[in-house]
Amino acid sequence: MTYVNKYYISDTHLGHERMLSMQPRPFGTIEEHDEYIIESWNSVVSDGDIVYHLGDFAFGLSRDADRIRAIFDRLKGLKYLIIGNHDVDKRGNLHPTLASLDWAARPEHGLRTTDGGRDLWLSHYAARSWPSQHYGAVHFYGHSHGKLPGVGRSRDVGVDVPDVDFMPRTFAELTAGMALE
Template sequence: MSFTQKFYTADHHFGHALMLSETACARPFASTKEMDECLIDCWNSVVRKDDLVFHLGDFSMGLGDAARVESVFRRLNGRKRLVLGNHDYAKANVIHPTLAGLAWDAPPAAAMETIDEGERVYLSHYAARTWPGQHKGSFHFFGHSHGRLAPFGRSRDVGVDCPDTGYAPRTFKQLVSGMDLEPIVAEEAESFAP
């Protein structure tokens, strides 16, 4: 087996026409089919078969078309783990059965943690003002904001709509390049408290 890399991404919204609208993300595609094909190509251009991809929510829309969603999932390289986003549920606290039935590398969860490049990384769909290990230098990756929420310390959006992701999953090193890598120390964090 070749060296395995970890990648992070979010907010593909496969099949979601709203992503093309000027009132949403204004993705530059003529159709959802064109968007989906580009997103698949971008993913597969960086992710190899044995790599691990953490998808931080809102994988697909149109979850009633299980065959389409499964086809997209199968075409994506790598082992995939899902951190649940707001569009990944059928109803409150119930994962959509289409997503639950996919061959994820681990059961989908509301949040996850991993170690990458020796660093602790907290993963969630939503941005958090504080996160586990923040005062000890941990990182926080999130989605949901479609590139519209500025990084905060060691926290950032990793979604496909961020200008530096190029619609593709990115590695830890790529995502933290240019970030303020100074941890928020407890004394500074207290100044944020009410």
Template sequence: MAFKFVNQLFTADHHFGHPLMLQFRPFETTDEMDRHLIDVWNSVVRDGDIVWHLGDFSYHDDARTKSIFAQLKGRKRLVLGNHDLDNRGEIRKPIATLPWDIEPTRYAECKQDGERVILNHYAQRTWSASVHGSWHFYGHSHGRLPEYGRSRDCGIDCADVGYAPATFRQLTASMKDAEVIA
């Protein structure tokens, strides 16, 4: 039996269907934006890959959200963002009913290339094991916050990701000498 290598990729802030995003992205309509985001996702993700989505997945209704989700390759995992929740802090129905690879959560950790990676929708000044050299990926800020030690935005609006999910190596390439945060 052949072993199939599985990549882990990281992304955030797709906001599928959210008209407000058109003010900040080079698309005329949400349909055009959604199509482009689906295409670039599928250009880098293989069927068995794990994609950690760090929040703000979709702003559509149930049917459209399910349709987009079904078009995206990979095993999708969600760290909840503010737009994935309703006003009571509960997961919005269009998000909760999707067949995520694991149950959506507000915080996650994973290992990549022997490194501990802390995942949250929000940027943190310190994070679990930051003093021991762990990494921290987040979304929410749409590329407006600079890297901080071993912490960075991995959302699609960051200039270096081209709207696509990115690997640990891609996200940390310019950060390898980053200081450890106490």
């Protein structure tokens, strides 16, 4: 059996041109942005690895559906989606383009898993409390683009957080310096 690494990332906003000026992100074009994320992703993730994407995968899903599918297919790993606010339509339904992608499991609004010998709660939004928090569980979230500090054993894993730097990161990387006891 092949050893599998787990990675975490959020808020890639592939195809979202306005992100270049809103955050700001250090790219001249959205194509440059997207290519950098693809190359960074594939530089650390192997085909058998797991990547948990904590929402806001792409933008312009109706207009650029074929482009989003092509990008998804280029990204290595078994991909799980934790649904973000830009992943749904106005009624809160998962966008059909995202629903048609080959996710490793059905996209969810939150997911409980384990990594590094710990329970781990994954969601797009930061929580003040989460399952098993009082028993050492860790919480990863996105959405806030580095502007909402974590509480206790929680943290933002968005691409625009400096130590994430547009690349999926491991549990060990994301919890380095975090008081886990």
